[in-house]
Amino acid sequence: MPDTTSPTLLFVIGPAAVGKMTVGEAVAARTGYKLFHNHLTIEPLLRLFPYGSPQFQRLNHDFREQISAEAAASDLPGLVFTLVWDFDDPDDAALVERYAAPFRERGSRVLFLELSADQSVRLERNAGETRLAEKPSKRDLDWSNGNLLDMDARYRLNSVDDFAHVPGAHLLIDNTRLEPDEVAERAVEHFGL
Structure with missing residues (x-):
């Protein structure tokens, strides 16, 4: 039984651009959880090291693990942690487990809200004002749109039956035509947050 x-x-x-940060903000507003979106570590590191370089990768993952450990040990009600996950890459699955480990060790609930949306809608969202304000590396829209298309072609970024082993801890929502508040409301209700 999870520790409440x-x-x-x-x-x-x-x-990319499915609405993780925006939905995360809406969940945080309803629950008092803190939002830790993936670019909070990406953007500062890009000022120092190229994306994907050994230094970038090491620091990015170390920072995220440390933040996760501190949040798990805190009196926060919860943490909303956004990320892109390649479901065909065992290293990505291992990273997610490393981020979740401090919470699991404490007996906390670890939940997965998975978003999917049509690529055309995500390309529109990729140029959204809030996204570009929070994620300066996305402001070169030609590059960012190309990166989105490339990631879609190369990686499996939505699950199929990957969460069959965690009944009740996973919710998949196609938010192509849904507002972030509606998605957040569904997630809060579904998980009992």
């Missing part, structure tokens, strides 16, 4: 006095970890996962 320890923070809940809610991963919001899905492909």
Whole structure:
């Protein structure tokens, strides 16, 4: 039985520009959880190291693990953690487990809200004002759109039956035609947040 006095970890996962940060903000507003979107570590590191370089990778993952550990040990009600996950890459699955480990060790709930949306809608969202304000590396829209298309072609960014082993801890929502508040409301209700 999960410990209801320890923070809940809610991963919001899905492909680029699906709305993870915006939905995460809406969940945080309803629950008092803190939002930790993936670009909070990416953007500062890009000022120092190229994306994907050994230094970038090491620091990015170390920072995320440390933040996860501190949040799990805190009196926060919960943490919303957004990320892109390649379901065909065992290293990505291992990283997600490393981020979740401090919460699991404390007996906390670890949940997965997975978003999917049509690629055309995600390309529109890729130029959204809030996205570009929070994620300066996405402001070169030609590059960013190309990166989105490339990631879609190369990686499996939505699950199929990957969560069959965690009944009740996973919710998949196609938010192609849904507002972030509606998605957040469904997630809060579904998980009992």
